Amino acid sequence: MLDIRDLTKSFGKGDSTVTALHEVSFTIAEGEFFTLLGPSGCGKTTLLRLIAGFEPPSGGALVLDGQDIAQMPPNRRPVNTVFQNYALFPHMTVAQNVGFALGAQGRPKDEIARTVARMLDLVQLGHLAHRKSGELSGGQQQRVALARALAPKPRILLLDEPLSALDMKLRKEMQVELKRLQQETGLTFIFVTHDQEEALTMSDRIAVMSGGRIQQIATPRELYDQPANRFVAGFIGESNFLDASCAHGKLVLPQAGAPLPVTHPDGPVTLMVRPEHVFLGPAPGAGLSVPARVERLVYFGTDTHVHLMLADGAGLVARVQNALRGGAPCAEGDAISITLPADALRLLPKEAA
């Protein structure tokens, strides 16, 4: 539905040019909850502003329903935005805010009134229609901003970190609420966030961005289980990284005993394993057995983080679920043998550190 082709954005001129977006290409499907995830400065907000039309792209195309909208002004694009600070019009009531777009489109008054009432019902704010926006709480303003952006029935709803100004409890509620709204309206959402938990719990697909480039586009589960590179593995969840190499169909980890047969081209690799997949002691099935020393135990309630040191000084963290009985799995200073199960290992291309 929305086809983004080689989209590029640079700011500044001459020597001071900064490229915020490097030839980004991907496609968003109808009805998808699509998230742009990345640290600040990764280009996710720039990409959103290009889709909204607040900035012209330096190159590339934005094809919506077969039409290139890259040069179209924002007020002619069937795309609406929920802003990070909500940007509600302070001199208008809630109802006037929600009806703004319809008024600008010159729709008849009774139609505007009906749509506004329906939208306010959708976000459960019908009773506040005649309040000024400044008299609302943060969560209520958020809902008004949503209703305002949904009222003109856009093809795509853009959300620019809309939950970042809310406190933790409200944020969780709004996550559920947003997902409900998206499913109820069947609308395509493009959601920008730096919060991986938000991204994982709400999205159909996530684009992880860094340095103005897309690092990986995948479902939340694929991103977590099969990260494409070290950045994605490090940004989504926690990971252990070890230097290893592949030779003649075998994975060689210097600190481990026997090598493991793999199908991977020869050469140096970065071995990634999630902390919850590290076994203390032997484990069933194929795996790498590695001697380690327990450095520190950190208690987290549901689980314990075991900080381990391997023979060459490399660090590794194992996360062990706390059992109902039996106490700690090991003690600080213990020399133990850990197992990295073969199916938990991910081989990532080795990058310059």
Place this chain on the structure above:
Amino acid sequence: MARRSFDIRRLPGAATLAITCFVILYIPLVILVVNSLNAGKAINVWEGISLRWYATALQNEGFLNAASTSLILAATAALVATVTATMAALATTRSKGFRGEGTINLVLNQPLMVPEIVLAIALLIILAQVKQVTGYTGLWYLIIAHSAFCIPFAYMPVRARLQGMDLTLETAASDLYASRFYTFRKVTLPLLAPAVLAGFMLAFVVSLDDVVISEFLKSPGQDTLPTYLLGQLRRNLTSEIYAISSLLLLISVLIVAGSWLLTRKKT
């Protein structure tokens, strides 16, 4: 506990100095207003409170003519200045930097820097010629001149408000299908209105109080309130002049206070 930070209020003599300044500023005004209420004819003999001098003034044709000229002049000049200043402020804050923006700022604020008497003489030289050629001796010379030097006073509050306004509001309007004009009419202008009104009031007061330019540019027989007062002073000081001055003071104070109320931050 000793406060380390510098606080001007704690400097020795600061309070005394401040109070002295206020006394010097305000005592003459108080005396003026008190004198205007004097029932007696002689200005230095107190004979009780009365509004008779106000009544006298309000029946004085010369005063009434000057007052109406002043009000028409101030209202028209303030209107022209406010519209111009608002457009200028929009241009200098809402469009991307353009060539000559600094120059425009300088030109707009020129009346704040050029000595008024110099401006008055310069205008006099030109307008004397124009008057000869056209034969027109009406109020428009004063209206144009007042409009020009009122612009910076209207410009300042409007520009300050525009700079302080959240730009995402206008972005949001454009996102919600509003054209530039619709955005201006429904979002920018309503949010700007208090500053525009404040600018209008400041310009109005500045025009109302102006002596120098009016005195130089007025046609024979034409008088604004300040030039009328100046003319009366050349004869002798009467309680009626005190009453007229007090009225002018009252109008100015009310308008400036109104302007301040409109621009102060709501907390």
